[in-house]
Amino acid sequence: MYRGTWLHPWDFTGYTIERIAKIGFNHVSMAVRYFEERQDWPGPNIIFQNPGRRAYTAEENAVYWDADGNRYSHLPPYLRPERSREAKGDIVERFVNACEENSLKSVLWFPTLRWEKAVRDDIGVGMKDVYGSHPGYKRMFLCPSNPLVREALELMVEELSEKYDFDEFEFDFIRYPEVPSTHGTPLLSLALSPCFCKYCQERARDYGVDLEEVKRELKELVEWHVDYLSNTPYCTDEDYLQAVHSELARFLLEGDLVKKWIKFRAEVIADLLKDLSKIVRRNNPGAKVTADLYPPSGSWLLGQDYKTISKIVDGVKVMIYTKPFGKSVCRIPYESRLARKLLGKKLLVIGLASWPPMTPEDIEREFRLVLSSPADGVGFYSYGWTPDGNLLTIERLFREVGT
Structure with missing residues (x-):
């Protein structure tokens, strides 16, 4: 059984990996680069x-390996x-080295496209x-169609490997961003989804999609x-939510152009x-390759197609x-079974x-x-954020299920 946890580099100390091993984890994912974040929310x-x-508060876009500056000197400073x-x-x-000493699988956790500082420095x-x-x-996310972005990512993965x-090498944030639309509808979120930059327009033409036409329809x-929204009260009752999601389904069933655009975006992510x-x-033929994905019921909105991705990676989290x-705990059995159907026999880990x-009771229930x-394992996010009571519960549960 895959038993994993995520670890931030600033929480890595001399005894961290030893303690993680004693709890019963057998895989540890440590971020090799990160973005600005604080554990307050x-x-x-x-x-x-x-x-x-x-x-x-994490540093913006810091990396935690001894990066060779000469390898990247031709790139813009922000990349x-x-x-x-x-x-x-x-x-x-x-x-x-610490993972090897403690018989743990070392996982390089690589947040891929989320890169706020670079986007603020150059929206291009x-x-x-x-x-x-x-x-x-x-x-803020980098565009996967931008050749400079792809080169920067390729060089970093190359150096690490x-x-x-x-x-194991674990790709995270390899998707389009969620669109904040708290008081809107699923259709509004879809209409405001990216990307329409010049590089995406060039790639879309080769794919047979006119992004200007897509843009007009979404506008x-x-x-x-x-x-x-100017003339309607904000509603959250179940009947209303059923209506707006049914309208999204109807729109997609009838809209061939937007469906082709959604498929194109998934191809862009899969290609990267x-x-x-x-x-x-x-460079490391013995290592597994995995990807952290959005739950499959909504992953298509963010450019993640499980069936396509399953042909590329060894496993999915x-x-x-x-x-x-x-969110409802009912999402766990629902999304895991849906993911299994789409992934076939590939490794499936539930984060x-x-x-x-x-609470400890919540941990045990989930x-x-x-x-x-039908999952092959579980991962807990994250080691540093988890209180002792929850860790003790995880340790007990791991002992009960054994290997």
Whole structure:
């Protein structure tokens, strides 16, 4: 059984990996680069497993390996990996060695397209909506069609896979961003989805999609919502939600142009994942390649097609965070069975939240739901954010199920 946890580099200390092994985990994913984030939401703003630093705001787009500056010197400064100023030394090397010493599988966790600082420095490398604006706020993504972006990512994956003898390479944020539309509808979120930059337009033409035509159709949807939301109360009752999701289904069934655009975006993401995976396998043929994916019921909105991705990677981790985000635990059996249907026999790991407001009782309930599903394992996000009571529950559950 795959038993994993995610680890932030600033929580990695001399005894961290040893303790993770004693709890019963057999895989540890450590971020090799990261973005600006603080653990204040949706958690309690406390790092439970770092006594030296109970609160931390991550550096923007820092990398945690000894990056060779010459390799990236021809790239724009905002696309070059910047070594962490706070976490000193080659943490990736120390991490891989510590995992080997403790008989744990080392996983290099690589947040791929989420890169706020670069997009703020040059919107030209970021995704653009139908109005030429980036669709996210504090969650800004690079465009996978941009040749400079692809080169920067390829060079980083190449360096990591050449330098370190890891067991697994895990691609995260290899998708389009969620579109914040709290008081809108699923159709409005779709209409504001990216990307319509010049590089996507060039690729779409080769694919047989006219993005200008798609843009016109999506702008009509936006204008319809301008009128609708100006004259309608905001509703959240079940009957209303059924109606707006049924309208999304009707629109997609009838809209061949938008369906082709959605398929094109999935091809763009899959193409990037395929290229990066080839680099990993060429330099470290013994390593597994995995991807962190959105739950399959909504992944298509973000450019992640499970069937296509299953042909590229060795396994998939589906993030299903329930209580902290106000989601139903029923999503665990539903999404895991849907994912299994789409992935075939590929490795399927369910990613669960383990930080407050999750309690030991919540941890046990969700773990047993995973056991009763067709998944091959579980991952808990994240080690540093998890209080001792929850870790003790995880340790007990791992002992009960054995290997």
